[in-house]
Amino acid sequence: MTMQPWFPEAKLGIFVHWGIYAVDGVPESWSFFGGDLSRDTYMKQLKGFTASRYRPEDWARLFVRAGAKYAVLTTKHHDGVALWDTARTDLSVATRSPAARDLVGPFTEALRHHGLRVGLYFSHSDWSHPDYPTVRPSVLQRPWVDNRFAMPAPGQEEPERWERFLAQVHRGQIRELLSRYRPDLLWFDGAWERDERQWRMKELREEILKLRPRTVLNGRMLGHGDYATPELGVPILPPEGPWELCYTIGDAWGHQPGDTAHKSVPELVRVFAETIGHGGNLLLNTGPREDGTIQPDHAERLEGLGQWIRRNQEAVYSTDRGMPYGHHYGPSMLAGDRRTLFLVCFDPPRGFVEVRGLRNTVRKISVLGTGEELSHRVVGGFPSHRIPGVVRIDAPTLCDPQATVLALELDGEIELYRGQGAG
Template sequence: MQKWFEDAKLGIFIHYGIYAVDGVSESWSFYNGRITHEQYMKQLDGFTASKFDAEKWADLFEKAGAKYAVLTTKHHDGVALWDTEYSDLNVVKKTPAKRDLIKEYADAITKKGIRLGMYYSLIDWSHPDYPSVFESGKVPEDLSKVNKHSSPVDGIQDEEKWQKFLEFNNNQLREILTNYGKVDLLWFDGDWERSAEQWNLPAFKDYLLSFNQDLIINSRLQGHGDYKTPEQGIPITRPEGPWEFCTTINSSWGYQHADDNYKSLNQIIRMFCDCITLGGNMLLDIGPLEDGTVDPRQEAILLGLGDWIRTHEEAVFGTDEGIMTRYYLGGSTISKDKKTLYLFVYDDPKENICLKGLCNKIRKITVLHSGKELTHEIQGGVPWFNIPGTTWIHMTPEDTHEQVTVLKLEFDEELEMYGGSGAVVTHN
């Protein structure tokens, strides 16, 4: 795993495509039969990207505090946002946009020093060769439930067509990995419809790495990815290894006109804090309008998140995952030298913040956004048994930040937390 990814903390996900024209669910709307494939593809005629400005996107992402970005180069609908040689189904040939949006995006993101990520759907529900086999080659008993976009409805598999489709994917991915500068991250989706063997793994991954040995690949590669990607629901238990939580800013991945179910700025900041507390990144998704502009509500949330991050950046960047919630009922991070603990205070306290299990002597406590120094007291404990007391940090609503407050606790030695179950005091 590349160090930059584990240190990044925040990425921006962009679902941009023809589905923004009518505001329908990206790809799934025709796959699930809500509209026909023909109706879905009529959106090609309305996709203009007339106000698409990749440099404005990059500037917004930088202000949001993001260290990487991931754009949907092609979703399950098969519509490519670049001028691919291997299909006419792309926005350059088939829409009024007539622009290689991936090139503009890659140039702008790279210029800003933001790590370049590309989303690519392994499945293609519009490609004639894709619905040629079943997952693991197993023909279902009830063919009436087979979706015509993903598998042969007559139950007859065609391995030759499937191999042609794999070659098609390889060719498109070669374009993405060679035509737009160094790609830092490939974000796959759709691996669930075929087995690892059918995706030609691990040879397929070796092929991708042949273009760039530093390339990071997400988990959606039938067990051959580099990091986990829990989606929409924040993990309660920390995933093993590197991970990233991907989530929408409202309820939709792509732009949907009727979706006003936005998460508040405070909720987004708290979710972000929860992710870095558990040692992960947050990949926050936006869905631009078909003309390429970002909804002002989405922009405001990104800018608000960036303001909070800049104010508290020492608690975000260059830190490791925090202490467990059994010690502190909130989020936290720890400095690399383990001599500073940052506590995220989500709500207004009545008079104290409670920290349990702390073995270290506290040298100083400050409110990060204001610099105000706070006092504390320790109640209880059995020091001759090395059982610490409860640390009560004196804090009132007047000390809080309007979103999430960060307290900085400094120690002379590396942080040490007690994890035992207590003991009977048999002598004093």
């Protein structure tokens, strides 16, 4: 699988969970799946979904100021409600809500106008379509999915209806998104309710790439995606290949008025730095209100993250994953030529910053954002065994309030010592 080069270079994307669930501020889809309210009550939110202040140009400008290079919109969550005028079902905000129009097209146009890549989220699951809950997987990987919105009772399967759903709705709506909006990225979700063979995932991938050969596909395709998608926490051991952490500003994905536990800008900077230091992208989520406005607390966090990125952009874009932990107490990134090492310091250094196992000679050290040059010395080591000493860097005079980044210019491509030392 060949990854499109723009994706690992992007570093930051914005996830937008927007749908009728914002009307009453309930969990998206899960609130009726789990029985917290009836499906009829949930669907009554269609009547209150207006998108009356939806200004996708404002969204795009905010995302640019945040430092993002792409954004992903929930075109259809597990509830089956489409944000575009789909010809495959009658369940869309274009036909069943006061919004009464396609909301996906303006989103894609605004992003492209501001130089952002277009990502469209689409759930494989559809807990509203009558033909969806008609077959069971051979193995229930997650027992709680044995739910009448998701699958029939044992012995009540109707395979012909499942095939009709796949052909007319699942494949049909994906083809609509591809042909109408030409997304750079398709972000799938909800594949856990069927086996790979039931979804025909291999065939789906082939069909998508035949229609749009450069489309990036996320990992929720049961082995047929392009990258991994851990959720809500930076992995201790990051995936080997391309990956992306999807993460919320608050606790919820969609807009919920009671969700006020917003992460601070320093918290988001930390998660972002740890993610890109491990070689991943951060897909940071916001949930607009039903009218299409992004709440000020979320906009403030996005602006704050963007300010830090601008101060330190040399260490963000066009960099690769840095050193494994243990060489430096914090994330690190490498410039594309592997001759500049960036060290992230979350706390103001006391006295000095230390780098272990660096075989290179350090030619120059400076602080991003201020340009201050720092002195350093090498302590210890065992040169006859090619075991390097510890590089101790004088603490900077001024530190960034979120995280200070030091740039170490090396005498060549980075070379690390990973042994146990001489006895």
